[in-house]
Amino acid sequence: GAVVSQHPSWVICKSGTSVKIECRSLDFQATTMFWYRQFPKQSLMLMATSNEGSKATYEQGVEKDKFLINHASLTLSTLTVTSAHPEDSSFYICSAMPRDEQFFGPGTRLTVL
Amino acid sequence: AQSVSQHNHHVILSEAASLELGCNYSYGGTVNLFWYVQYPGQHLQLLLKYFSGDPLVKGIKGFEAEFIKSKFSFNLRKPSVQWSDTAEYFCAVNDGANAGKSTFGDGTTLTVKP
Numbered sequence: 513g514a515v516v517s518q519h520p521s522w523v524i525c526k527s528g529t530s531v532k533i534e535c536r537s538l539d540f541q542a543t544t545m546f547w548y549r550q551f552p553k554q555s556l557m558l559m560a561t562s563n564e565g566s567k568a569t570y571e572q573g574v575e576k577d578k579f580l581i582n583h584a585s586l587t588l589s590t591l592t593v594t595s596a597h598p599e600d601s602s603f604y605i606c607s608a609m610p611r612d613e614q615f616f617g618p619g620t621r622l623t624v625l
Numbered sequence: 626a627q628s629v630s631q632h633n634h635h636v637i638l639s640e641a642a643s644l645e646l647g648c649n650y651s652y653g654g655t656v657n658l659f660w661y662v663q664y665p666g667q668h669l670q671l672l673l674k675y676f677s678g679d680p681l682v683k684g685i686k687g688f689e690a691e692f693i694k695s696k697f698s699f700n701l702r703k704p705s706v707q708w709s710d711t712a713e714y715f716c717a718v719n720d721g722a723n724a725g726k727s728t729f730g731d732g733t734t735l736t737v738k739p
Binding site: 544546553554555556557558561605607608609612613614615616617618619 | 629659661667668669670671674676715724725726727728729730731732
């Protein structure tokens with residue numbers, strides 16, 4: 513199967529700082545990637561669709577200026593949480609679809625102090 | 626809008642017991658249905674999927690699911706669970722046109738006692 517990686521796997525930051533999370537497709541090219549957020553004991557919520565070479569598409573209620581997405585190449589999408597606050601603490605997961613199956617990254621645990 | 630409901634939040638079984646996890650969705654059009662598993666400390670993995678055809682779908686590790694269109698259901702089953710099946714299970718649906726934009730249920734935590 514296809515492999516999606518994320519970096520870092522966990523990060524702790526101070527309130528007000530920005531944090532960048534990388535999502536890479538290791539053995540395939542992905543023109544589209546997806547960013548999800550998972551709260552403890554809850555489901556995955558789709559945040560945005562990352563499109564290579566164009567702007568990301570955000571789901572309703574997701575602040576695009578807060579969660580900056582850049583899809584600079586066919587194997588890399590980045591999510592930057594700007595001016596992070598404790599309520600942004602969560603598990604962020606990316607995914608990509610080389611075919612008709614969605615492959616997920618291992619997730620990044622963000623803790624904002 | 627789509628929604629997915631998983632009725633069982635936490636299921637505890639003994640090894641060799643049979644498993645059925647409920648999943649209902651609300652969406653009137655054509656749907657693609659999925660079950661994912663998340664083992665402790667690991668990422669989401671696809672167990673099985675339904676796009677069309679035979680409504681009884683077989684997946685990996687002995688899991689199967691049945692799509693019942695009239696009931697808007699896609700329940701997951703396994704005849705005999707193992708301790709290693711302890712994990713979080715998520716049902717998901719998308720409309721096919723936006724294949725990556727899946728709506729997930731809240732998940733069911735399965736604990737299998739040895």
